[in-house]
Amino acid sequence: MSGPDNAAVTHDSVCPLRWDGQMLELLDQRLLPHEVRWLACRDSAAVADAIRALVVRGAPAIGIAAAYGAVLAQREGRFETGVAQLRAARPTAVNLVWALDRMHALAADGADAQRLLAEARAIEAEDLAANHAMAAAGAQLIEPGAGVLTHCNTGALATAGLGTALGVVRVGVASGRIARVFAGETRPWLQGARLTMWELQQDGIAATLIIDSAAAALMRSGAVQWVIVGADRIAANGDVANKIGTYALALMARHHGVRMMVVAPSSTVDLATASGDFIEIESRDPAEVLGCGGRRHAPEGVTAWNPVFDITPASLVDVLVTERGVLRRPDAAIMRARFGKRDA
Structure with missing residues (x-):
């Protein structure tokens, strides 16, 4: 091969x-x-x-x-x-x-x-x-020897196979471009710790797990040059809805000069939604935050806010990779030009 x-x-x-x-x-x-x-x-x-x-x-x-x-x-x-x-x-x-x-x-x-x-x-x-096309295109953007940080799980478990953001990681590692892989644990369901690390282990890809709040320190250390994430919905102006914590990673990345790559198929693009302000954000049971593994660790009477996703403004996205190509600094005009005519 x-x-x-x-x-x-x-x-x-x-x-x-x-x-x-x-x-x-x-x-x-x-x-x-x-x-x-x-x-x-x-x-x-x-x-x-x-x-x-x-x-x-x-x-x-x-x-x-x-x-x-x-x-x-x-x-x-x-x-x-x-x-x-x-x-x-x-x-x-x-x-x-x-x-x-x-x-x-x-x-x-x-x-x-x-x-x-x-x-x-x-x-x-x-x-x-689409995953194979995106993985190849995204990996080509990464300079050899780079370190990457990913969030949640965007691999084969989240797709038909290979993955979106994790597909880029897989190709980047296999082609020798990515030298270091880090994954955030992704509270409260720990998809990064449980699923991403498991997937990478199945394929013999070495990776280091970090707690979510260690991301800024990791970026400051210079160990990563890219944050690579997926998306659950991308608005017409390029705003990205993704797993809670993505917005924080994008802010940290911009501060530390780390580039932000979003990888998602064109089916995730929603031109009918003007911006992230109009995306419905799912909230789940506060019990998911108040405990872990079926055991409560917060005091009785404590409440919790448990949004599943957040919105990353398009201005914080350096590159959007879909099977239709690579979009640098996506905005409403770029999104309309690329996705204005949708296939059935």
Whole structure:
């Protein structure tokens, strides 16, 4: 093998979901890294519950799972109801709505369950191809010997395979461009500690875990030259909704002269949303912050604020990488020029 894209194939051994012909099976990401268990979803309601409960997470993977959920809904004879439940499962990641809109358009045109299944498989295949294209393009921007910091989990577990931001990391390591990989723990669900580190370990990629609040000190040390993250929704002006803590990383990066790279497929771009001010930010149960691993560590009577995402202004993004190319310092005009004509 040769070239950064081919090299990455040897660093992608994780699969987050699989269709067995009758049902959708999801790798239960709540249990990783201690247990590898597959959850069988035999109906659309089970898929919606799994998305809501974070059995499957990551914007692209949520969209793919929802597409297969729509197939199950059609088979059940409750397509409209099933799709409505899937659509309401999580509000921030636009890939969920994007995938369901594709499935709904086909169903409205008379497509049967078999045709819908072909579309779900196409959505999955398109995402994998996009990940490989983005990984190659993003890695080419990184100077050899660089250190990178990533946040949350944006790898194969969050996509159809390889990953978005973590795909760039995989290709960068395989091609010799990235010399040091750091991952933030990503409170409160610890996706960085549990999932990103597990994925990298599966592929034999050495990485160092840091607590979220150590990011500024790490940047000041000079150990990293890039922060590389994914996105759950990108507004028409380039504002980025991503895992809580991304905004803080972008501010730190700008102060320390570290560059900020956002990696996401074009399905994450939402031109109907003018700016990040109009993106609905999901909030989850405060109990997720008040304790860990099922054990409460805050005093009784204490309350908590638990937003899942935050908004990083486009002005703090140095590079946006999609399968449609690299956008430097994205703004409304650049976004409109690149994404103004969306494919079906």
